[in-house]
Amino acid sequence: MKVNFEFVGMLRKFNNWQNRSTFELPDGCTAKEAMAKFEAEAGFAKEFGFITIGGKKHADNDVTLKDGDTVKIFPKSFGG
Amino acid sequence: MTFEQIGAEGQEKLAASRVCIIGAGALGCLIANDLCRAGVGFLRLIDRDVVETVNLQRQILFTEDDAREGLPKVEAAYEKLRHANSSVTIEPVTADVNSSNIEKYIADVDLVIDGTDNFETRFLINEACHKHGVRWIYGGVLMSGGATMNVLYGDAPCFRCFMPEMPAPGSYPTCSTVGVINPITGVIAAYESAEALKILTGADDMVSRSYIAADVWENMFEFIEVEKNPDCPVCVHGRYELLDRPAGSYQTSLCGHDAWQVVPGASVKADFDSLGPRLEKIGAVRLTKFSLGFEGQGVKFKLFPDGRAIIEGVKDGEAARVVYGEYIGL
Numbered sequence: 001m002k003v004n005f006e007f008v009g010m011l012r013k014f015n016n017w018q019n020r021s022t023f024e025l026p027d028g029c030t031a032k033e034a035m036a037k038f039e040a041e042a043g044f045a046k047e048f049g050f051i052t053i054g055g056k057k058h059a060d061n062d063v064t065l066k067d068g069d070t071v072k073i074f075p076k077s078f079g080g
Numbered sequence: 081m082t083f084e085q086i087g088a089e090g091q092e093k094l095a096a097s098r099v100c101i102i103g104a105g106a107l108g109c110l111i112a113n114d115l116c117r118a119g120v121g122f123l124r125l126i127d128r129d130v131v132e133t134v135n136l137q138r139q140i141l142f143t144e145d146d147a148r149e150g151l152p153k154v155e156a157a158y159e160k161l162r163h164a165n166s167s168v169t170i171e172p173v174t175a176d177v178n179s180s181n182i183e184k185y186i187a188d189v190d191l192v193i194d195g196t197d198n199f200e201t202r203f204l205i206n207e208a209c210h211k212h213g214v215r216w217i218y219g220g221v222l223m224s225g226g227a228t229m230n231v232l233y234g235d236a237p238c239f240r241c242f243m244p245e246m247p248a249p250g251s252y253p254t255c256s257t258v259g260v261i262n263p264i265t266g267v268i269a270a271y272e273s274a275e276a277l278k279i280l281t282g283a284d285d286m287v288s289r290s291y292i293a294a295d296v297w298e299n300m301f302e303f304i305e306v307e308k309n310p311d312c313p314v315c316v317h318g319r320y321e322l323l324d325r326p327a328g329s330y331q332t333s334l335c336g337h338d339a340w341q342v343v344p345g346a347s348v349k350a351d352f353d354s355l356g357p358r359l360e361k362i363g364a365v366r367l368t369k370f371s372l373g374f375e376g377q378g379v380k381f382k383l384f385p386d387g388r389a390i391i392e393g394v395k396d397g398e399a400a401r402v403v404y405g406e407y408i409g410l
Contacts, residue, residue: 009225009295010258018300050243052304057291059241059309072302074293076247077220077227077268079260080105080197 001067003034006048008074015043031071032061038073049076090118090281092212095167098122099188102177104153105129106138106260107219108195110269113141115276116161122169123161126185127153127195128176128341129334129390130382138262150382158286174370176332176343176388177201179323180207191279192216193272198222198332200322203246205238206231209319215279219272221260224297226268229306230275230288237308238315242291263296311337331397339392340400348387350408355383359407379403 004022007015015021025034031053039048052072053063065071086094101108112125131139131146131153139153146156154172161170175181177196186192186208194202194217194239202218202396209216210233218239218243219228231239271292278287290303313319329345352372359365363376373382380392381403391400 008293009298010223012298049106055305057242057304057306059307059311060244074227075225076222077225077293078197078199078222079220080103080107080195 001024001029001065003065003067004070005038006070006072008046008072011044011073014044014047025065027064029051030061031058031065032058034065034071035061035073044078047075049074085283085286086166086277086281090283093119093250093281094119097191098124099191099193099276099280100124100126100186100189101193101195102126102185102193102201104139104141104157105135105195105197106140106265106374107221107260107269107272108153108193109139109141109157109267111193111195111219111273111276112161113164114269114273116165116168116170118273118277119165120168120276120280122171122189124171124173124185124189125154125157126173126175126177126395128174128388129153132371138260138265148365149281150371150373151368152384155370156165165339174384175386176304176341177204178330178343179325180203182323183212187212189214191276191399194218194220197245197334199243199247200332202239203243204322207314207323209233210314210318211323217272217275217279219268221268223258224261224264225293225295226264227291227299228268228271228277229291232287232289233315235305235308236289238312238316240314241309241360242306242313261296264294267294267296280342314363319379329401333397334390339390340394342389342391342397342400342404344360344387349357350385350387352383352385353360357410372409379407 002022003025006020012019086280099120102110104125116382130150131142133147135142141157141160154174158170158172183203190216192209205216291306328344332341347397356365356367359374363374366373374381381389383389389404393405394400
């Protein structure tokens, strides 16, 4: 299945400065599994804050992704 | 108040309201300025830090004179705000907010507003505010992005629902390492202030229930629905892991400059009269009614009456603790 990923703010730099990419993922893949793979490959664990799926921040990321879903990856907002 | 949605009745509600702002950095300064000029009757401003030149780029209540004098941020803010609206009672508190003192700061107010620079304090605010039934507003900024969220409890998600695990200190980028540009602080503080006015005037149907994220460089603005965690340890089960933890001695890094804070475990009172002459033999001492500053032997720190110290130019908390032990030794 194809899932769209959007890299918000500073996280864009981990996607060759592109906001958006589409990745092929195995059927049944959860958002948690996808994020673990991306974090390991791109190394943005420090900056990573949370994700939304279809515009919603779920209580946990054990959400099974579907073909055509959009996952937005947001950074942490830390300082004051 | 000519703004119809607030009106005279809303203005009276604001005048009768009590707000605690924790953190007087960029967000805290802007929000305190907004709420003071809006006529919120009581403002408690809490911050642990002193004004430095590096703050002036974005912390609008401070001046070069404040930085030269090394004034505590809340004292400098108080001096500006009391001339902006003398009808507002402003209580400046120079302190590190922790599990031993947060309840006395938040229990007697109607709303708490986050101007802090770290997640540990935010998790603590979330627990203390839930325990005392006080709503609060989260706000954070970094680089060109930021976010805010009202924490209303009840059927709404709390901060722990949004962020289930507290990021470990040092595990995320900071203002010191990646910076923050001023315009985003204005955007996020404006939303925090506006939400505060809605909450305090009882405009409940207009209060945001979204996580609001913005990035002024990346042309991003989003309202995000946050799901309540049905198993949240704080707002569902009432477990207060940070609040119930005994406050021992600890060190924390300070956002925006190369310094660490050392907080003694026991309640102590620094004896400036005794320590000052002793330190003058080995370096330059600067004594004010707010602090004792020392510079010498490659060491620079500021000690406060409650025994807390900010140690500059050290690489980590352990190095700060060593300096504290050698030079202050309370």
